[in-house]
Amino acid sequence: MDKVKPEMTYIDKNFHRFVTELQEAVRRPSIAAQNIGMEEAALYFKNLMEAYGINAKIIPTKGYPCVYGEIKGKSDKTVLFYNHYDVQPPEPLEEWESDPFSASIRDGKIYGRGVSDNKGNACARIQGIGTMLKLREELPVTVKFLIEGEEEIGSPNLSDFVRENADLLRADYGVWESGYMNPDGRPGIYLGVKGMLYVELFAKGASKDMHSGSATTIPNPAWHLVWALASIKNKEEQILIPGFYDDILPPTEKELEMLKDAMHEEELSEEKAREIARKNAQSLGLNNYLLDLYGLELRKRSLFSPTANICGFKSGYLGEGQKTVLPSTALVKMDFRLVPNQDPYDILEKLNTHLKQEGFDDVEVRVISLDYPVKTPAELPIVDATKEAALSVYKKPPVVSPTQGGSGPMYPFKKYLDLPMVSFGVGYWNSSNHAPNENIRLVDYKSGIKMVVEFIDKVAEL
Amino acid sequence: MDKVKPEMTYIDKNFHRFVTELQEAVRRPSIAAQNIGMEEAALYFKNLMEAYGINAKIIPTKGYPCVYGEIKGKSDKTVLFYNHYDVQPPEPLEEWESDPFSASIRDGKIYGRGVSDNKGNACARIQGIGTMLKLREELPVTVKFLIEGEEEIGSPNLSDFVRENADLLRADYGVWESGYMNPDGRPGIYLGVKGMLYVELFAKGASKDMHSGSATTIPNPAWHLVWALASIKNKEEQILIPGFYDDILPPTEKELEMLKDAMHEEELSEEKAREIARKNAQSLGLNNYLLDLYGLELRKRSLFSPTANICGFKSGYLGEGQKTVLPSTALVKMDFRLVPNQDPYDILEKLNTHLKQEGFDDVEVRVISLDYPVKTPAELPIVDATKEAALSVYKKPPVVSPTQGGSGPMYPFKKYLDLPMVSFGVGYWNSSNHAPNENIRLVDYKSGIKMVVEFIDKVAEL
Numbered sequence: 023m024d025k026v027k028p029e030m031t032y033i034d035k036n037f038h039r040f041v042t043e044l045q046e047a048v049r050r051p052s053i054a055a056q057n058i059g060m061e062e063a064a065l066y067f068k069n070l071m072e073a074y075g076i077n078a079k080i081i082p083t084k085g086y087p088c089v090y091g092e093i094k095g096k097s098d099k100t101v102l103f104y105n106h107y108d109v110q111p112p113e114p115l116e117e118w119e120s121d122p123f124s125a126s127i128r129d130g131k132i133y134g135r136g137v138s139d140n141k142g143n144a145c146a147r148i149q150g151i152g153t154m155l156k157l158r159e160e161l162p163v164t165v166k167f168l169i170e171g172e173e174e175i176g177s178p179n180l181s182d183f184v185r186e187n188a189d190l191l192r193a194d195y196g197v198w199e200s201g202y203m204n205p206d207g208r209p210g211i212y213l214g215v216k217g218m219l220y221v222e223l224f225a226k227g228a229s230k231d232m233h234s235g236s237a238t239t240i241p242n243p244a245w246h247l248v249w250a251l252a253s254i255k256n257k258e259e260q261i262l263i264p265g266f267y268d269d270i271l272p273p274t275e276k277e278l279e280m281l282k283d284a285m286h287e288e289e290l291s292e293e294k295a296r297e298i299a300r301k302n303a304q305s306l307g308l309n310n311y312l313l314d315l316y317g318l319e320l321r322k323r324s325l326f327s328p329t330a331n332i333c334g335f336k337s338g339y340l341g342e343g344q345k346t347v348l349p350s351t352a353l354v355k356m357d358f359r360l361v362p363n364q365d366p367y368d369i370l371e372k373l374n375t376h377l378k379q380e381g382f383d384d385v386e387v388r389v390i391s392l393d394y395p396v397k398t399p400a401e402l403p404i405v406d407a408t409k410e411a412a413l414s415v416y417k418k419p420p421v422v423s424p425t426q427g428g429s430g431p432m433y434p435f436k437k438y439l440d441l442p443m444v445s446f447g448v449g450y451w452n453s454s455n456h457a458p459n460e461n462i463r464l465v466d467y468k469s470g471i472k473m474v475v476e477f478i479d480k481v482a483e484l
Numbered sequence: 485m486d487k488v489k490p491e492m493t494y495i496d497k498n499f500h501r502f503v504t505e506l507q508e509a510v511r512r513p514s515i516a517a518q519n520i521g522m523e524e525a526a527l528y529f530k531n532l533m534e535a536y537g538i539n540a541k542i543i544p545t546k547g548y549p550c551v552y553g554e555i556k557g558k559s560d561k562t563v564l565f566y567n568h569y570d571v572q573p574p575e576p577l578e579e580w581e582s583d584p585f586s587a588s589i590r591d592g593k594i595y596g597r598g599v600s601d602n603k604g605n606a607c608a609r610i611q612g613i614g615t616m617l618k619l620r621e622e623l624p625v626t627v628k629f630l631i632e633g634e635e636e637i638g639s640p641n642l643s644d645f646v647r648e649n650a651d652l653l654r655a656d657y658g659v660w661e662s663g664y665m666n667p668d669g670r671p672g673i674y675l676g677v678k679g680m681l682y683v684e685l686f687a688k689g690a691s692k693d694m695h696s697g698s699a700t701t702i703p704n705p706a707w708h709l710v711w712a713l714a715s716i717k718n719k720e721e722q723i724l725i726p727g728f729y730d731d732i733l734p735p736t737e738k739e740l741e742m743l744k745d746a747m748h749e750e751e752l753s754e755e756k757a758r759e760i761a762r763k764n765a766q767s768l769g770l771n772n773y774l775l776d777l778y779g780l781e782l783r784k785r786s787l788f789s790p791t792a793n794i795c796g797f798k799s800g801y802l803g804e805g806q807k808t809v810l811p812s813t814a815l816v817k818m819d820f821r822l823v824p825n826q827d828p829y830d831i832l833e834k835l836n837t838h839l840k841q842e843g844f845d846d847v848e849v850r851v852i853s854l855d856y857p858v859k860t861p862a863e864l865p866i867v868d869a870t871k872e873a874a875l876s877v878y879k880k881p882p883v884v885s886p887t888q889g890g891s892g893p894m895y896p897f898k899k900y901l902d903l904p905m906v907s908f909g910v911g912y913w914n915s916s917n918h919a920p921n922e923n924i925r926l927v928d929y930k931s932g933i934k935m936v937v938e939f940i941d942k943v944a945e946l
Binding site: 054055056110111113114117174175176216218220226227228229230231232233234235236237238239240241242244245246248249251252255256257306307308311312315320323324325327329330331332333334335336337338339340341342343344345346347348349350352355357359381390391426427428429454455456457458459 | 516517518572573575576579636637638678680682688689690691692693694695696697698699700701702703704706707708710711713714717718719768769770773774777782785786787789791792793794795796797798799800801802803804805806807808809810811812814817819821843852853888889890891916917918919920921
């Protein structure tokens with residue numbers, strides 16, 4: 023048996039303080055989309071790093087600033103942690119059981135907007151490195167932190183920032199923002215992110231809302247968007263934009279193996295797999311998953327399929343009761359999650375061409391953000407090192423995913439730094455990122471801090 | 485030349501007071517859909533009638549009360565005026581140039597929610613009858629007023645009210661709620677209303693909003709409604725519900741004649757008609773009317789075609805910027821305007837059957853209101869009497885429409901009282917009913933009061 027590292031005991035003893043520091047981070051709302059509390063949150067992370075002896079500074083960008091931290095280690099081998107201090111808007115507020123920025127603790131969980139995505143991870147990493155600094159003369163490797171403030175609005179300035187600061191950020195290994203425990207208690211490690219194209223579709227009718235009696239003769243922009251959307255995806259969930267699927271790489275044998283490895287033993291029986299999928303779907307209030315998928319097919323679709331998702335649809339009268347109005351505008355927010363090797367700029371062009379060809383010249387496409395999909399090869403030694411660290415902390419084999427359902431601005435790190443990225447963190451399968459009652463479990467938070475220590479020690483051995 | 489009636493001079497002299505009374509009515513918001521200010525508005529109309537010597541009382545219903553007024557005349561021949569004191573919600577507030585309940589006057593217009601629909605008409609009628617009572621010993625005919633409080637929410641209790649109070653309401657002629665001047669300065673007279681089916685379509689996905697990364701495997705209720713809607717109407721504006729058009733009566737020869745009579749002389753040239761239509765459409769911020777219609781076809785569609793209109797679509801994130809969410813619910817508000825002889829209950833059944841057949845069992849159809857279409861035969865003497873009164877007041881031939889784009893609860897009056905209805909009023913073509921900056925012109929308001937006097941005198945001659 024491994025000897026227990028002093029860091030692990032230290033983390034156990036100081037856990038209350040670590041939790042309080044996280045709560046303080048959550049209590050500083052930092053909603054980039056709504057320009058709320060951004061400076062204060064950036065300052066909080068800078069101060070937190072400095073309190074742990076990490077050299078930190080705030081670096082301006084054209085948008086919200088980045089927080090940068092660095093501490094030289096015994097070796098020049100360098101690990102860069104990427105996180106973000108901005109959070110999603112908390113709406114719909116009425117669905118939260120406690121104030122989204124109160125960081126309430128109940129039933130062994132901390133609830134709050136950003137507690138999982140991504141302040142919990144940012145804090146755990148600072149605290150893990152901070153713990154090592156307390157107990158050792160020196161870190162075994164050099165560690166850098168980059169905590170940006172625009173991830174939830176599509177990181178519009180990150181690519182320029184990474185390019186312009188390539189020397190500062192240069193590293194051998196990168197750790198991406200987050201990770202989740204699965205329902206079997208196995209920690210997740212992720213080797214990539216999906217890409218994304220986030221757009222608004224906007225349609226205009228008359229110059230003002232009209233009495234709906236005029237619907238015989240006045241065009242209705244809500245109908246235009248309905249028809250435009252119906253031309254984009256059919257009810258069999260097929261995306262109808264010509265060429266949309268053309269560049270997709272099928273999963274490799276190794277990737278499929280990783281998916282199988284992630285499955286619960288029981289899922290190897292088809293009948294059981296179907297039953298488990300239905301049960302999981304029911305816990306989300308559904309009869310079954312989309313297209314009634316289960317088992318390996320469900321996981322394949324989850325990781326290797328792109329999406330065309332409606333994030334929001336707003337037109338006309340949204341209040342209670344009856345209002346007979348013909349709306350003058352309609353707005354849809356959509357995200358397309360993309361998989362290797364789809365190119366968000368190419369998909370945007372295909373979307374525009376498609377809408378024109380279908381006669382929707384009047385639908386304005388407003389680009390909100392674009393991200394490339396990125397994948398770290400599963401064969402790299404850093405992947406094994408991360409798996410070993412996770413096994414040592416969690417005592418269960420980690421689930422390694424070739425990519426994940428979510429997206430993120432990983433591409434500039436690949437493009438400008440050629441940085442291989444792994445991702446792990448403090449969330450779990452029910453953390454409700456981007457949704458009401460976002461939460462993490464205290465037990466996962468503690469393990470997440472320990473994981474940082476083990477990871478750094480494993481990297482040192484590479 | 486006609487001798488000027490003393491009532492006309494009286495109306496000119498007292499017009500400032502009449503306007504002030506209307507402003508006071510508008511300044512009492514009475515939004516049935518939001519349960520705001522209803523009792524106060526009902527009381528205001530009761531008091532106004534009493535101030536003019538009309539016997540008035542408030543009669544409770546299962547919903548908002550009705551205001552009833554009556555004044556016996558020389559003859560038992562009876563005219564019933566139908567109006568309503570409730571108004572549409574004022575939203576979107578940011579598009580109003582002045583507070584919707586301030587009843588501001590500028591450029592010869594009064595602006596305010598309900599000033600056209602329907603408080604202006606209710607006031608003008610009370611003031612017209614009030615004027616006659618001031619200057620004559622007795623009205624030539626008996627006059628009754630019914631001002632209900634639920635028209636904008638589909639008059640859910642009016643049918644029962646008319647049935648239960650048939651003796652009280654009994655009359656020989658009915659005057660419906662409103663009328664509008666056309667751009668040529670000709671007053672409108674309307675002989676009917678469209679029917680309506682107002683529904684909400686509601687779809688549910690997961691029990692909570694999810695991160696949009698899950699869109700690979702979690703159904704999205706916004707997509708379900710998009711597909712359901714696309715199955716209801718196609719982009720050629722054809723309504724696809726089987727049997728939807730089956731019961732429609734084509735316009736009669738006489739009705740088509742009325743449409744032609746309503747047209748501006750210039751519109752008889754096809755080229756000119758197209759030009760006029762485009763110009764009118766452009767004044768509404770459009771390139772052209774729906775399906776690029778103009779002239780007679782435009783008018784035919786406007787009056788004799790049913791509609792399937794999206795009044796509102798609400799799902800997911802409606803705020804600024806980017807939120808990558810998979811919504812848990814989606815809600816659409818729709819109205820179907822119906823023409824003779826479509827039956828709203830039959831259309832509802834056909835809609836339900838259609839959605840089931842198309843696989844949208846999961847879309848919940850919530851009925852908000854139903855109205856039958858109604859038409860008064862153009863041959864009745866009351867129609868000619870109304871035309872003569874209008875010609876005398878407006879000095880231009882009125883435009884008689886066999887029906888109108890809007891709907892209303894006219895059916896109970898036909899069913900329980902067999903009452904022939906005509907409609908005229910104080911609005912104009914740009915009154916923006918149900919929309920921001922609803923307004924009437926002061927000049928039309930004055931004529932509208934005079935029209936009441938002339939109409940009563942013409943009815944007395946029948």
